[in-house]
Amino acid sequence: MPTPISPAPTDPSVEMSVFWYHHRREIAIGFVILLLAAAGWGAFRFYSTKRDSDAATQLSAANTADDFRKVISQFGGTPAGGSAYLMLANKQRTESQFTEASKTLQEFIDKNPKHELVPAAKIAMAANLESLKKTDEALSLYQQIAATYPRSFTAPLALISQIPLLKEKHQPEVARRACETIVSQYGDSFWAGEAARELRTLKPAVTASPTPAGPSLVPPAAPAGSVGPSPKK
Secondary structure (H helix, E strand, O other): OOOOOOOOOOOHHHHHHHHHHHHHHHHHHHHHHHHHHHHHHHHHHHOOOHHHHHHHHHHHHOOOHHHHHHHHHHOOOOHHHHHHHHHHHHHHHHOOOHHHHHHHHHHHHHHOOOOOOHHHHHHHHHHHHHHOOOHHHHHHHHHHHHHHOOOOOOHHHHHHHHHHHHHHOOOHHHHHHHHHHHHHHOOOOHHHHHHHHHHHHOOOOOOOOOOOOOOOOOOOOOOOOOOOOOOOO
16 A cells, blocks of 8 residues: 655744735734724723713624714714724624725724824724725835834734735835834734744845956957958868
């Protein structure tokens, strides 16, 4: 009987890169939703006015798009009211309403320009652009977020979200610089580990060494139309 062939060993860094490439939008949105949940709980605990508490309580019970719209209309200006915009946008996104989700997020930004979750809203907008195959616009927005909010929790996420897009655009050196920025500035974070794995898949550009000048060993070609010496008889 033939000897069974054992499967070839796989590189964990390659597996992680493939997983991140295929699930990057879901990971990004899941990360934002966790932050929203934390923000809602924080609002419930730390905002002492009755209106804020009522808003947080109603938000915690909201499940449908209409529920979130009700929180927005009744408790505009509260922390929970702001979070309801992002939760509504996520609900729209899960139903593949990417354009509507981005409109909801833009409305949130317009009405709450100083809200701490504005960078998260922009991350979600960039993910929507990716889903709509608007790669250039998504990449531009990720770059804007990383540059505008360098100290925000979304900065490393905005940087690492650029990497698959830069690979698709055949810009490995720009992707490498983004990875190096994450590793150097966010060295203790989850994203730094992901950036380090990406770096191992990005080969540095190889520059050809110039050939040293020297005497040519090839005789110059004869001018066109010239006639060489006649052979001796």
